[in-house]
Ligand code: KG4
């Protein structure tokens with residue numbers, strides 16, 4: 532019988548952890564051992580591109596196909612076998628229920644078979660803790676703007692790595708705003724990277740879009756989406772080729788609007804908390820304007836700005852393995868009756 536309170540067999544500083552991530556459309560497995568990431572394998576699902584967004588049913592089926600080969604490859608790339616693993620860390624939520632269930636149930640089964648403990652990891656917390664995996668690491672307390680396709684939050688990481696949410700979106704996420712704007716501009720999904728690229732040749736001040744006024748450190752992006760839609764509908768009525776002719780300026784203006792909005796809230800958080808260690812994380816942290824704006828904001832406030840390596844910004848299991856290490860060290864184990872959650 533599996534003992535979920537099983538003690539770790541080795542000295543904590545030499546833990547070898549298998550991380551598993553399957554919250555959305557990427558199946559990922561990673562090995563964290565002796566204080567570093569030894570492998571990080573991500574199987575992305577191209578199938579959703581044709582649908583202009585993630586199709587939950589397809590995502591869970593693809594996870595079923597990919598999970599075992601992904602874990603096997605992570606072990607192989609690290610030069611390890613399952614018998615070397617001390618514990619498994621797995622995303623419990625938030626995410627798509629069908630997707631989460633694949634990784635979570637797989638983890639429980641593997642933990643029983645290997646007779647090792649497993650820990651539940653919060654996907655958003657893991658995105659934030661990705662700053663502490665390796666490289667230039669912030670000191671605590673730390674202020675992080677987390678921006679992805681599913682989440683937009685400003686959080687404070689306390690001295691004991693606990694995370695307090697200071698503000699969050701009340702509707703769409705920042706990545707969703709990029710993707711939905713891209714869809715209106717007939718760009719492929721996910722549109723963030725393409726908007727970033729096309730914006731480089733565009734005039735960011737040419738078109739003005741409204742960003743809604745919401746409380747304190749919260750965000751709202753649904754009004755921006757409507758503002759872009761109405762603007763485009765009006766212009767296209769006068770000139771059917773308006774989008775085609777103005778693609779670069781539209782991308783630059785939309786990107787500028789989203790990034791300025793995000794930065795204005797982060798600046799507010801700096802002023803309110805007095806914290807001078809600041810960072811960005813999540814898939815949208817790949818955005819070139821957001822990255823340079825973070826540097827500018829840090830310089831303005833005499834603060835230090837941090838961005839994790841690109842592969843630790845998009846969905847990945849390395850961040851899950853690392854966040855799992857923190858929980859394993861605290862002996863905060865999962866149990867076989869734990870369930871996944873779709874929202875926080
Ligand atoms: O964190 P992530 O890989 O997956 C989620 O958990 O959602 O984030 C994906 C999001 C997508 O919305 C994508 O359009 C956006 O990140 N993204 C970008 C860029 N690269 C990815 N948005 C703006 N500029 C980019 N360069």
Ligand code: ZN
Pocket residue numbers: 654658679813814845846
């Ligand atoms: Zn994510």
